[in-house]
Amino acid sequence: MAEVFIHELEIIIGFLGPFLQAAIRSGTPLLFATIGEIYTERSGNINLGIEGLMLVGAVTGFMTSLWTGNPVLGVMLGAIGGGIVSLIHAFLTVTLNVNHIVSGLALVFFGTGVSAVLGTPLIGKIAPHFDEIRLGFLSDIPLIGKVFFQHNSLVYFSYIFVPLSWYFLYKTRTGLYIRTVGENPQTADTVGLNVAKIRYASIFAGGMMMGLGGAYLSLAYTPMWIENMVAGRGWVAIALVIFSMWNPMVAIFGAYLFGGMDALGFALQARGVQVSTHLLGMLPYLFTIFLLAGSMWRMRKKSMGLSISMGPSALGKPFSKEQKS
Amino acid sequence: MITHLKKLFVISIVTVLVLMPFTQLNAGDMAAPGKPGDVKAAFVLVGPVGDGGWSYMHNESRLALKKLPYVKKTAFIESVPEGESERVIMEFARKGFNLIFTTSYGYADPTLNVARRFPNVVFEHCSGFLTSENMGNYFGRSHDAMFLAGMAAGEMTETNILGIVAAHPIPEVIRNVNAWALGAQSVNPDVKVHVVWTNSWFDPPREREGAESLVAIGADVLGQDQDSPAVQQVAQRNGLYSVGYNSDMTKFAPKAHLVSAVWDWSPIVNQIAEDLHNGVWKPEAIWPGLESGVVGLSPFGKMVTEDVIAKIEAKKQEIIDGKFVVFGGELKDQDGNIVVPAGVVPTDDELLSQYYLVKGVVGSLPGGEVRYQ
Known part of the structure; x- marks a missing residue:
């Protein structure tokens, strides 16, 4: 009797382990990009250029690692690359008050083109990259070890980075400034905050995180450079920002759920179970739509309710000191 | 005044950003009408040339x-x-190119439309079936090469579980999956081939996760009908073997890579250009196999023994000589129904609409009723 039970338990763990591990592995690049966009949007700016910035991060990260032989340096430069390119968006939207959507979309084209040009000599090259690292006894815990502690070091980094990014945004003075600027730039200006400076900084930091997400792809997840290798993950991150209600901690669940849906589809397919992969892939998007509808419904009922889940109030609105709104 | 300048500045920056990627366009100058027999060839590609695969x-x-x-x-x-x-x-036809290759299935109708308007230009469409007075089409029997690559997989497996990550469940890919499985079974009748569909030609992270799911169920040789080498990397990382597709993928996984089924369009493309040069070009549907070199195998990895290579080379010769047909009867589908009776060779039309998985393949096709033409 007990033997049967243990056997069944083994089957369940054999299924869940690799599947949940895959959810984290494939959710991590989304997580970095999503938090980058959360920082950007919390300051009142929409940056739709994530796809392009991730590609820039992927190509600069890979290039650096190839030339210097140091993948850590690669990740850093990938992030800085994403940050620098995002400054184009900052200049256009913050300084020149260009429509955020237009500027962001232009950045996607720009990032795709630039990464393709820079990456042409890199195709087919092998660069030093991050391999799976085991964390001693932690990795040997049944199920938990497989799911959480058999990953590359960038995943471990995300375990520390994500809570810190939440703490910074919600528990520090600077985080408060960022959120204030996103909610009410006029007030922020009145109390002496430099709105433009804070938005520049948030966009730059956000761009760095998107670049980091891209470098994760080319240096850890599928360690190589291939044109357009981000393959749409930048757009998924935009949906995840709404899903997570602009909160880095909630973004964890969104990103892992997204990653997990893919992994679940494959885990079932590999066992010969009939399943519509299109349907499974659709679920997280459906979730986002329901969530949006739900929060709108709540707002409608309250009529004057707080727009907590609907993002920063000044999101996407231009701000210049001379104007009174 | 200043705001005008500002606007102008903004517009020019946005324009530059948007146009940037198109600067890669390599259309060349206006071509002057040349001597008869000169060939000016243009290619319309569906993916980036840096995809490492199809384009x-x-x-x-x-x-x-x-x-x-x-x-x-x-x-x-x-x-x-x-x-x-x-x-x-x-645009290419207008610029004076007299031979235009369009290399994706979905270009079929657009190519035909333009071909009607430019009767003096020759059009060649890859992977379709349409022809007209000045339009031909070409493709290759990749399933023959996949059969041979599958033999290597069947020889090297110890768990008798193979896994293949495949793009879209359409006949072109289904034929490759089936042929790979039949090749493996021809040397190892006990082998099971698990297939996962990514619904994407090119998405390295998804391709990786598809491969990981196959590793999790015990597959020890991985194959692919995908455009990136992500599957090869998974095999190498897990100490398994792998079979590549499209181009030689050795460098991505030198310890894992057994062999790749590869494309080489040059024989067809050069022949078409030569025919045009000699004034003997005819609109044909060209679908050659191993004998032409359009499809074939990359060099084998070191772990593949001489015996196995000899066996595969012998089979290759049999296919070229017409002594062996990959989908020749008797062929059964997953449920054991006979789909090709004994002694029968399926027609090209039957192959082009193949929509079943052969016996020994574990996996499914979406909506069994759907037929893809």
């Missing part, structure tokens, strides 16, 4: 074509969406 191999054939003495000029445009292809194809 990359088409561009390789362009580079080889360039070396022929009577080819005066070549050009290409990459990443052309199927919906916009008609405009791009027409």
Whole structure:
């Protein structure tokens, strides 16, 4: 009797382990990009250029690692690359008050083109990259070890980075400034905050995180450079920002759920179970739509309710000191 | 005044940003009408030339074509969406190119439309079936090469579980999956082939996760009908073996890579150009196999023994000589129904609409009723 039970338990763990591990592995690049966009949007700016910035991060990260032989340096430069390119968006939207959507979309084209040009000599090259690292006894815990502690070091980094990014945004003075600027730039200006400076900084930091997400792809997840290798993950991150209600901690669940849906589809397919992969892939998007509808419904009922889940109030609105709104 | 300048500045920056990626366009100058017999060839590509797979191999054939003495000029445009292809194809025809290759299934109708308007230009469409007075089509029997690659997988497996990551469940890919499985079974009747569909030609992270799910169920040789080498990397990382597709993928996984089923469009493309040069070009549907070199195998990895290579080479010769047909009867589907009776050789039309998985393949096709033409 007990033997049967243990056997069944083994089957369940054999299924869940690799599947949940895959959810984290494939959710991590989304997580970095999503938090980058959360920082950007919390300051009142929409940056739709994530796809392009991730590609820039992927190509600069890979290039650096190839030339210097140091993948850590690669990740850093990938992030800085994403940050620098995002400054184009900052200049256009913050300084020149260009429509955020237009500027962001232009950045996607720009990032795709630039990464393709820079990456042409890199195709087919092998660069030093991050391999799976085991964390001693932690990795040997049944199920938990497989799911959480058999990953590359960038995943471990995300375990520390994500809570810190939440703490910074919600528990520090600077985080408060960022959120204030996103909610009410006029007030922020009145109390002496430099709105433009804070938005520049948030966009730059956000761009760095998107670049980091891209470098994760080319240096850890599928360690190589291939044109357009981000393959749409930048757009998924935009949906995840709404899903997570602009909160880095909630973004964890969104990103892992997204990653997990893919992994679940494959885990079932590999066992010969009939399943519509299109349907499974659709679920997280459906979730986002329901969530949006739900929060709108709540707002409608309250009529004057707080727009907590609907993002920063000044999101996407231009701000210049001379104007009174 | 200042605001005007500002606006102008903004507009120019946005324009530059948007136009930036298109600067890669390599359409060349206006071509002057040349001597009879000169060939000016243009390629319309669906993906980036740097995809390392499908479009990359088409561009390789362009580079080889360039070396022929009577080819005066070549050009290409990459990443052309199927919906916009008609405009791009027409542009090439207007610019005086007299041989235009369109290399994606979805370019079929746009190519035909432009072909009607430019009767003096020759059009060649890859992977379709349409022909007209000045339009031919070409493709290759990749399933023959996949059968041979599958033999290597069947020889090397110890768990008798193989896994293949496949793109879209359409006949072109289904034939490759089936042929790979039949090849493995021909040397190892106990082998099971698990298939996962990614619903994407090119998405390295998804391809990786598909491969990981196959590793999790105990597959020890991984195959693929995908455009990136992500599957090869998974095999190498897990100490398993792998079989590649499209181009030689050795460098991505030297310890894992057994062999790849590869494309080489040059024989067809060069022949078409030569026919045009000699004034003997005819609109044909060209679907050659191993004998032409259009499809074939990459060099084998060191772990593949001489015996196995000899066996595979012998089978290759049998296929070339017509003594062996990959999908020859008797062939059973997953449920054991006979789909090709004993002694029967399926017609090309039957192959082009193949929509079943053969016995021994674990996996499913969406909506069994759907037929893809």
